[in-house]
Amino acid sequence: MEVGMGRPLADDLGFLLSRASGQVVRVTNAALADHGLRVRQYSVLALACETEDGISQREVAAVLGLDPSQVVLLVDELAAAGLVERQAPEGDRRTRLVVATARGRGVREAARQDADAAVEGPLGLIGEAERERLRDVLTRIWTAGG
Amino acid sequence: MEVGMGRPLADDLGFLLSRASGQVVRVTNAALADHGLRVRQYSVLALACETEDGISQREVAAVLGLDPSQVVLLVDELAAAGLVERQAPEGDRRTRLVVATARGRGVREAARQDADAAVEGPLGLIGEAERERLRDVLTRIWTAGG
DNA sequence: TCGGTATCGTGGAGGTTGTCAACGATGGAG
DNA sequence: CTCCATCGTTGACAACCTCCACGATACCGA
Secondary structure (H helix, E strand, O other): OOOOOOHHHOOOOOHHHHHHHHHHHHHHHHHHHHHOOOOOHHHHHHHHOOOOOOOEEHHHHHHOOOHHHHHHHHHHHHHHHEEEEEEOOOOOOOOOOHHHHHHHHHHHHHHHHHHHHHHHHOOOOOOHHHHHHHHHHHHHHHHHOO | OOOOOOOHHOOOOHHHHHHHHHHHHHHHHHHHHHHHOHHHHHHHHHHHHHOOOEHHHHHHHHHHHOHHHHHHHHHHHHHHHHOEEEEEOOOOOOOOEEEEOOHHHHHHHHHHHHHHHHHHHHHHOHHHHHHHHHHHHHHHHHHHHO
């Protein structure tokens, strides 16, 4: 029986994941501040920009891994800034579609560039092939779910 | 000039990182709850267990990527649970060494097993070679720093 | 030896996030 | 029509992050 120490924290994937994530989020938030955005808001805005007709708040919550109640405030803030609008869909009067405004799409583009540039700090040493592999792994982790 | 949409959010490494991290943290927290721990506390405890003579709170903060003021409360809670002790080092009376108690080491081991098992949910499909690769990438991201 | 400067732990304020339970409104199935 | 599910919303509460300030201690140069 080995009595020594088990695997150190520095090898724990969960720990490494959350530490790296915190790092990137910190840097990204700093970059987005110039645009009056935080990462959460930026993510919602980005999602809204990716559809022509908008995306329901429920879907936003599901994709981002958030509680639906969190999305309410995020959309409130984005709407107050004039970056998105809440629209009623054709058939279902329960749901609200989050639709990006023209201004929202512009801000998203500008913000994306700054965020991408800032994130090159932590990610600078990671090559493109490795990034693609990382995307794949992180997506699979998410899909495997809880 | 391409007018279409740029890279979607689902390809953004920062987003994928924080979503996967949140997922794993959520699952881990649930597993650690049986031991009366949260991930943050568990990380501090794990770090304390990895040294014979303890680790300064400053170092804990640096390794975990936290503000030193956060560590104070975490150590308070761990100490109140009898899992760690604050000890004064030989030379420097400013610093406090966080030292794991025998009970703390036991709890850490038990908690580690439950946490590792729980994390197999999200990480189950990732092979060992890929995990090692992931550890390497995440560590480099952290080291590249901000 | 003294004085300025840096570091450590700690405390507090303020904003952000995560979690959970409820509610009203609407939709859908039987 | 009735029962049940879904959607957005609200509120409460704990956890977390960020920043600033303080007292105590250490270090270094004059």
